Amino acid sequence: MSAAADDADPAVGLAGSDLYLNPWSTTLEAAQALAGQARADAQLLGSIPSADWFTTGTPAEVEEAVDDVVTAAAVQGRMPVLVAYNLPFRDCAQYSAGGALDTAAYQAWIDGLVAGIGGRPATVILEPDGLGIIPHYVTLDGVAEWCQPAEIPAETAAADRYTQLNYAVDALGALPSASVYLDGTGASWLNVGEISDRLLKGGVQRADGFFLNASNYQFTANSTAFGTWISQCIAYVTEVSPGDFGSCGNQYWNGGPANNWTGVAMSQYGEWSADAADPALNTAGVDSRYESILGGVEPTTRFVIDTSRNGLGPWQFPADTYPVHEDWCNPPDRGLGVRPDTTTDVPLVDAYLWIKVPGESDGKCYRGTGGPLDPARGIEDPAAGQWFAEQARELVALADPGVAPLDCHVGWDVEADASGFAAKVRTSAAGNLAFFFAGDQAVRKATRGEFTQDGAAVTATAAERPGNAPDALLHVVGEPDQPWIFWLDGRACTSD
Incomplete structure (x- = not known):
């Protein structure tokens, strides 16, 4: 329409x-x-x-x-x-x-x-x-x-x-x-x-x-x-x-x-x-x-x-x-x-x-x-x-006024599964992570952390984890596309 x-x-x-x-x-x-x-x-x-x-x-x-x-x-x-x-x-x-x-x-x-x-x-x-x-x-x-x-x-x-x-x-x-x-x-x-x-x-x-x-x-x-x-x-x-x-x-x-x-x-x-x-x-x-x-x-x-x-x-x-x-x-x-x-x-x-x-x-x-x-x-x-x-x-x-570099980072590693993919998310600090999916991907559950989704917008908690464990593990239905930009507690982050 x-x-x-x-x-x-x-x-x-x-x-x-x-x-x-x-x-x-x-x-x-x-x-x-x-x-x-x-x-x-x-x-x-x-x-x-x-x-x-x-x-x-x-x-x-x-x-x-x-x-x-x-x-x-x-x-x-x-x-x-x-x-x-x-x-x-x-x-x-x-x-x-x-x-x-x-x-x-x-x-x-x-x-x-x-x-x-x-x-x-x-x-x-x-x-x-x-x-x-x-x-x-x-x-x-x-x-x-x-x-x-x-x-x-x-x-x-x-x-x-x-x-x-x-x-x-x-x-x-x-x-x-x-x-x-x-x-x-x-x-x-x-x-x-x-x-x-x-x-x-x-x-x-x-x-x-x-x-x-x-x-x-x-x-x-x-x-x-x-x-x-x-x-x-x-x-x-x-x-x-x-x-x-x-x-x-x-x-x-x-x-x-x-x-x-x-x-x-x-x-x-x-x-x-x-x-x-x-x-x-x-x-x-x-x-x-x-x-x-x-x-x-x-x-x-x-x-x-x-x-x-x-x-x-x-x-x-x-x-x-x-x-x-x-x-x-x-x-x-x-x-x-x-x-x-x-x-x-x-x-x-x-x-x-x-x-x-x-x-x-x-x-x-x-x-x-x-x-x-x-x-x-x-x-x-x-x-x-x-x-x-x-x-x-x-x-x-050479920006005037100057612009500060992004001061947080997000890692997004994907493993395909039967219904879509699992996203292992690592952040440079604990907090609330926000991003948008490009298509009709839907988060089915979070093995680590919690999430909410409204249309393409997703917010997930990223808690500090011991060792090399991901801060959040999201199970998603749909194509394994990576979001192009992430925000952590409202601050834009770099990503891999």
Whole structure:
């Protein structure tokens, strides 16, 4: 039965919700093929909620895949974050090429995703780069952008992109408990007026807001300022001076009343603030511009920020070293940022999310060379979306704020029997052990310890045992699959 047939839960928004952690995430899947430090890093990253990406498949396939995640989240009363990434000609056929064949195929795919959510709470990050990279697009300043594929009619490509996004916004917006956020690019990309215009054309006023810094490295402070200016610009051009995007202050010239209109281009290589001594980091001029043009009008368009890899900010690449620096593509020596949080207490910011799954590659980065090596790293990077153990190690080691390693361990040894298997469970300390089965496995009894099971969720006691005896011995009916993540007294653990 489709999720849409389920009874609808009360409407729940992203802000203030408890985020869902998928125990069968791509991060934990990657850990299964790793060993040693690389496995521990993947298990650590898999213990922190990241978004689940949906990038392909038929409408029926995406419905089933989304339903699996949303159902599991609903059982726990938690908020899943889903990334819809299947626009026709996404990423302009670059590192993350792919997507639906045309508008009709995309709309059918969105219908499948919508059916998979049904009446349950879910947050949808709608099409990263979907508004940043539009085929055959001409900016407000009359500049034809670089993405000009011959396969798409130039006269209809931009209009088709807006048709696709507006359809998705309306289809998701019709659900009782879903939230949807549109691509707001990032603080080092489009200027405020340009992305505000695209957001309005994409339907942001019917959405829950926009997202920033997806798969990028910009400082959270800079994204906060940039997002606030976008929200102020939207308020200005819709309520004060319709269509006057040119008066929206932006990051490429920060003059305004507060600095006597002595502006400079803002730098991405430091954290912005209203009292920064460096003029290239100071937001006071732009802040004061919006204060003067808005009057008493308050901005209301909200946003979320991807903090998955921005702890140290962007890579300040060496000058005159690579033909193309590609600072967005697996830059070296970056760190995890602020942990996912839906209680930011920052005006207009609904959440800090890990939209990009940290540890997954941005693509095979050649930086203008012939490859196959990434010249900044001296190795061949994995394809986009594949696990990148070396980068995962950097993100963990250089995290800001720092992240502690997992401090408990679980051993899981299986012996098949007539009805299923016996799991000998050893833990690094006594306590209550929690995990999820992947299928319909059922614990029949516990020879050592006690257990409870509710659907796929199992809790077992792990008591200290003398000698080499297992802490718990579970007799299970079903296939002998090992859970991908364990919690001991609420703490995530590494496992063999």
